[in-house]
Amino acid sequence: AQSVAQPEDQVNVAEGNPLTVKCTYSVSGNPYLFWYVQYPNRGLQFLLKYITGDNLVKGSYGFEAEFNKSQTSFHLKKPSALVSDSALYFCAVRLLGQGGKLIFGQGTELSVKP
Amino acid sequence: ETGVTQTPRHLVMGMTNKKSLKCEQHLGHNAMYWYKQSAKKPLELMFVYNFKEQTENNSVPSRFSPECPNSSHLFLHLHTLQPEDSALYLCASSQGRARETQYFGPGTRLLVL
Numbered sequence: 611a612q613s614v615a616q617p618e619d620q621v622n623v624a625e626g627n628p629l630t631v632k633c634t635y636s637v638s639g640n641p642y643l644f645w646y647v648q649y650p651n652r653g654l655q656f657l658l659k660y661i662t663g664d665n666l667v668k669g670s671y672g673f674e675a676e677f678n679k680s681q682t683s684f685h686l687k688k689p690s691a692l693v694s695d696s697a698l699y700f701c702a703v704r705l706l707g708q709g710g711k712l713i714f715g716q717g718t719e720l721s722v723k724p
Numbered sequence: 725e726t727g728v729t730q731t732p733r734h735l736v737m738g739m740t741n742k743k744s745l746k747c748e749q750h751l752g753h754n755a756m757y758w759y760k761q762s763a764k765k766p767l768e769l770m771f772v773y774n775f776k777e778q779t780e781n782n783s784v785p786s787r788f789s790p791e792c793p794n795s796s797h798l799f800l801h802l803h804t805l806q807p808e809d810s811a812l813y814l815c816a817s818s819q820g821r822a823r824e825t826q827y828f829g830p831g832t833r834l835l836v837l
Contacts, residue, residue, distance in 0.1 A: 653730075700767070712826060713766075714766045714767040
């Protein structure tokens with residue numbers, strides 16, 4: 611079955627430290643991969659996506675993600691975390707040939723402490 | 725977030741009520757989506773519309789009835805809902821359905837009593 615997994619429900623990081631939010635996927639064919647962020651009582655905001663090309667993708671607010679085909683992963687990273695980065699992060703994969711259906715992971719709560 | 729707007733932002737309704745959620749996108753997109761977000765669960769795709777035509781119904785109960793009068797507007801009509809339907813309902817739009825990014829509205833927080 612095609613799926614997306616975010617193995618950590620919560621990630622805690624000190625401000626100024628690097629952060630990583632993990633995502634792995636299981637799909638047939640070449641995936642289109644996305645990261646979204648959700649702040650409290652808000653909708654999802656697009657951060658970045660991987661379609662093709664360079665495995666390292668840079669996105670909004672200093673975030674980046676690395677596509678690793680052999681490990682079927684698309685981890686979200688930031689070199690120096692901010693308190694304002696605290697939010698819920700979702701990884702998603704676009705299924706090809708199914709009308710562009712997006713499958714979301716269950717989300718990871720990122721908490722950045724001062 | 726002003727690219728996709730949703731009204732109302734909050735809604736409380738009884739199980740016998742009929743209400744509608746509205747979504748409007750100002751991005752010139754041709755595909756629109758309804759998602760349900762429940763606590764501790766992944767987002768669930770409910771419906772997809774492409775150029776006003778419904779292209780996907782993800783086994784959604786008939787008490788949820790979508791309507792897409794044009795590419796900019798999407799409605800979700802609600803009737804005889806159950807308490808377990810309480811959730812955040814998110815609307816999204818995209819230029820196409822394959823490679824393009826979906827942009828989300830702020831959502832409607834629905835509570836069914």
